[in-house]
Every structure is written in C-alpha cells, then in structure tokens.
Amino acid sequence: MPKEVATAERSSTRRKSGRREEILQIARTLFAEKGFESASIREIGDAAGILSGSLYYHFATKDDMLDELVRPFVLPLLKQYEVIAHSDADAPDRLRQMIQFGLQNLVQEPDLLKIVANDRKFFAKSERFSYVEEAWQDIFQIWYGVLQDGVRQGQFRSDLNLHITLRMIIELLNGTVDWFRPDGRFTIEQVIDTQVELLFGGLTPR
Amino acid sequence: MPKEVATAERSSTRRKSGRREEILQIARTLFAEKGFESASIREIGDAAGILSGSLYYHFATKDDMLDELVRPFVLPLLKQYEVIAHSDADAPDRLRQMIQFGLQNLVQEPDLLKIVANDRKFFAKSERFSYVEEAWQDIFQIWYGVLQDGVRQGQFRSDLNLHITLRMIIELLNGTVDWFRPDGRFTIEQVIDTQVELLFGGLTPR
DNA sequence: CCTACCGATCGGTAGG
DNA sequence: CCTACCGATCGGTAGG
Numbered sequence: 001m002p003k004e005v006a007t008a009e010r011s012s013t014r015r016k017s018g019r020r021e022e023i024l025q026i027a028r029t030l031f032a033e034k035g036f037e038s039a040s041i042r043e044i045g046d047a048a049g050i051l052s053g054s055l056y057y058h059f060a061t062k063d064d065m066l067d068e069l070v071r072p073f074v075l076p077l078l079k080q081y082e083v084i085a086h087s088d089a090d091a092p093d094r095l096r097q098m099i100q101f102g103l104q105n106l107v108q109e110p111d112l113l114k115i116v117a118n119d120r121k122f123f124a125k126s127e128r129f130s131y132v133e134e135a136w137q138d139i140f141q142i143w144y145g146v147l148q149d150g151v152r153q154g155q156f157r158s159d160l161n162l163h164i165t166l167r168m169i170i171e172l173l174n175g176t177v178d179w180f181r182p183d184g185r186f187t188i189e190q191v192i193d194t195q196v197e198l199l200f201g202g203l204t205p206r
Numbered sequence: 207m208p209k210e211v212a213t214a215e216r217s218s219t220r221r222k223s224g225r226r227e228e229i230l231q232i233a234r235t236l237f238a239e240k241g242f243e244s245a246s247i248r249e250i251g252d253a254a255g256i257l258s259g260s261l262y263y264h265f266a267t268k269d270d271m272l273d274e275l276v277r278p279f280v281l282p283l284l285k286q287y288e289v290i291a292h293s294d295a296d297a298p299d300r301l302r303q304m305i306q307f308g309l310q311n312l313v314q315e316p317d318l319l320k321i322v323a324n325d326r327k328f329f330a331k332s333e334r335f336s337y338v339e340e341a342w343q344d345i346f347q348i349w350y351g352v353l354q355d356g357v358r359q360g361q362f363r364s365d366l367n368l369h370i371t372l373r374m375i376i377e378l379l380n381g382t383v384d385w386f387r388p389d390g391r392f393t394i395e396q397v398i399d400t401q402v403e404l405l406f407g408g409l410t411p412r
Numbered sequence: 413c414c415t416a417c418c419g420a421t422c423g424g425t426a427g428g
Numbered sequence: 429c430c431t432a433c434c435g436a437t438c439g440g441t442a443g444g
Contacts, residue, residue, distance in 0.1 A: 041424085175373075175381050195370070203361070248437080259414075259440075263414095421437080
C-alpha cells in the first residue's frame with residue numbers, strides 16, 4: 001500500500017541529520033502527548049511518513065530516541081536552578097525566580113517538561129534513565145535550600161513543615177504542565193503572577 | 207453505602223462473590239500502581255493465582271473491572287463535595303473542610319483516588335468512562351463556587367485569578383496522591399495542616 | 413476455573 | 429529507507 005505522502009516526502013532532498021532531527025521532534029511530541037511507553041514506534045513512523053522498521057536506520061532503539069531528547073534537556077535545567085538558587089538575591093527573590101524559570105520553561109519546552117514530569121515512574125524503574133530521577137532529587141535539594149534560607153532569615157514562616165511545603169510547590173509546578181496551554185485564555189505571565197502571589201501571600205487578605 | 211450497591215449488583219451469585227471481590231481488589235491495587243492500561247490482565251491473574259483467561263469467568267472485560275471499581279467511588283465523592291460546599295459554614299471553613307476531606311480520602315481510598323487522578327487521560331478519551339471526567343468538571347465547579355463566595359464576602363483576596371487559583375489547589379491535592387505514604391514520615395494530619403496553612407496564609411510571615 | 417487457542421500490536425531485525 | 433519478517437505480549441474466547 002504505497003502512500004502518496006510518504007512518496008512525496010521521500011523524494012525531497014534532505015541531509016541525513018535533518019531527517020533524523022525531524023523524526024526526533026515527532027517522537028518528542030508523541031512522547032509528551034501519550035507518555036513514552038504508550039507512544040508506539042509505529043505511530044512515530046506514521047507521523048514521519050516512513051515504516052516503523054525504518055526508524056532503526058536512524059536510531060538503535062526507542063530508548064535511544066528518548067535519551068537523546070531528555071539528556072540535553074535535564075542537565076541544563078538542573079544547572080539553571082543551581083545558578084538561580086546560589087545567586088546573591090534574598091530567598092524570596094530566588095524562590096520567585098525559580099518559579100518564574102520553571103513556568104517559563106513550560107512555554108519554551110512544553111513537550112520535554114511534560115516528558116520528565118509525567119514519565120517519572122518509567123525513568124525511576126529504568127537503570128539507563130536513573131539520571132532523570134537523580135536530577136529531580138537534586139532539584140528538590142536546591143529548592144529546599146532556598147526555603148531553609150528564607151526561614152533562617154525570617155522572610156518565610158517558620159511554622160510550616162518545609163518538606164511538605166516543598167512537595168506542594170513542586171507538585172504545583174509539575175501539575176501546571178498538564179493544563180496550561182500557551183494558546184489558552186491565560187498567559188504564562190498571569191499564571192506566574194497568580195502562583196507567586198498565592199504561594200507568598202495566601203488566600204486570606206492582609 | 208457501598209455495601210448496598212454491591213448486594214444489589216450480585217444478589218444471584220452471593221457465594222461466589224467473595225472470590226470476585228478478591229480479584230477486584232487485586233485489580234484495584236495494580237491499576238493504581240501501574241495505571242489502568244499498563245496493568246495487564248496476566249498480572250492480575252498471576253496475583254490472584256489464576257490464569258488470565260479465567261478472569262473472564264468473573265468479568266466480561268477489563269473495562270468492566272475498572273468500571274465496577276470507579277463508579278461507586280466517583281459519584282459519592284462528588285456528592286460529598288457538594289454537601290460540604292453547600293453547608294452553612296463560611297467560605298474559608300468550607301474550603302478547609304474540602305481540603306481535609308480530599309486528603310482524608312487519600313488515606314482511606316488511596317488506590318481509587320490514584321486511579322481517578324492519574325488515569326484522567328484514559329477516562330477522557332473513553333466514551334464509557336466519560337462520567338469520570340464529567341465528575342471532575344463538576345467538582346471543579348463546586349470548588350470554584352466556594353472560592354467565589356470567599357471573595358464576595360471579603361474573606362479571600364480579590365486580586366487573584368480564581369481559575370488559576372482553583373487549578374493550583376486541585377493540582378495540589380491530586381499531586382499529593384503520588385508522594386504521600388500512610389506509613390511515611392508524615393501523618394495525613396500534618397499534610398492537611400501544612401496545605402491549609404500555606405494556602406490560606408502563604409509563605410510570608412504576617 | 414483450566415486448556416488451548418485467537419488476531420492485533422509491541423519493539424526490533426536481516427537483507428537489500 | 430523498504431520488504432518481509434521475528435518472538436513476546438496484549439485483551440479476549442470456545443469448549444470443557
């Protein structure tokens with residue numbers, strides 16, 4: 001069963017690396033939409049206009065595709081959080097910047113953020129991808145340090161359980177991944193503002 | 207009460223219903239752990255000590271097992287939120303009670319809460335299970351009404367985007383599903399207290 | 413509840 | 429990148 005689309009795409013002249021990159025972006029979208037394990041190589045092939053078996057001309061395994069997407073995203077993410085967390089600003093300012101950075105990322109790299117946030121169970125059980133869960137642990141530590149600083153300096157309340165508070169903040173950011181749409185009725189700036197305001201000030205008027 | 211529902215459903219097979227119920231609870235655990243689609247009928251059969259094919263002596267389809275677990279959980283959940291939301295208490299009190307109820311549920315029915323929270327994508331795309339997503343929409347509306355009441359009566363800040371605030375609160379509760387463990391280092395009371403305190407008062411000291 | 417299967421789909425491969 | 433497959437696993441079934 002020859003496909004017109006597939007034929008048309010094949011006849012166009014493209015460099016190997018360009019095609020490879022195209023397929024990778026298609027995989028990225030599908031992994032984000034359906035989750036890594038639920039997205040099949042046949043779906044990726046269909047979307048790319050080739051047979052699933054032909055994907056293995058470009059990539060050795062499905063895991064390789066995921067790794068090639070996730071690794072160059074996760075490590076800079078972790079480093080960026082470190083940079084913000086260790087700046088000279090005071091704790092509330094650093095926390096604000098981290099929330100802002102995390103949510104801005106949601107606009108710039110929504111797919112990759114969805115993958116690392118939603119497929120945590122898969123990463124955790126896979127030896128090869130243990131670095132993803134480790135990065136999450138490191139990111140937790142970084143946030144925790146900022147919260148501690150704020151409490152020490154009297155800028156954050158000292159009567160809150162910081163571990164639970166941290167979990168709440170992270171869940172808040174990761175949860176946003178599943179409902180925020182850049183073309184929806186809210187801008188990311190509105191979301192950042194609301195999350196910062198609620199986290200810092202709470203619901204009760206001052 | 208769930209007992210009455212169960213009795214009505216299988217009144218003609220009372221003696222065999224014990225085994226049926228056992229299998230259902232095994233399925234519940236696996237659905238919660240791995241997600242509905244990732245949990246295979248062979249795993250359920252193995253855990254129950256029978257062959258996967260033999261499950262179909264008790265249930266017509268895998269979907270039937272899920273429906274039998276989820277339906278009697280979701281509808282009372284929605285109703286309970288309605289009862290709390292329409293009580294005579296003021297808005298902050300009702301919100302507090304709803305958070306408390308939601309988190310207490312996490313201790314009493316962790317598996318079912320995980321299923322309805324984590325498999326939302328599956329429920330949304332399935333016609334048969336549309337009632338789950340509809341229940342979520344209803345629950346959103348109920349929470350939203352309480353937030354609106356609080357703003358109207360000057361007990362909640364009026365400068366927050368309520369839609370975003372609502373999303374945050376729901377994500378917060380649903381996110382708790384994935385990290386809270388009853389045998390962990392925090393009690394559910396600590397989690398309730400911290401979440402209520404942070405949501406109402408914020409991080410900044412008064 | 414078991415035996416003995418079914419067609420569909422999964423990730424992946426040999427050879428061109 | 430295609431053809432033509434592979435073994436494993438999926439949800440489910442007929443007959444006892």
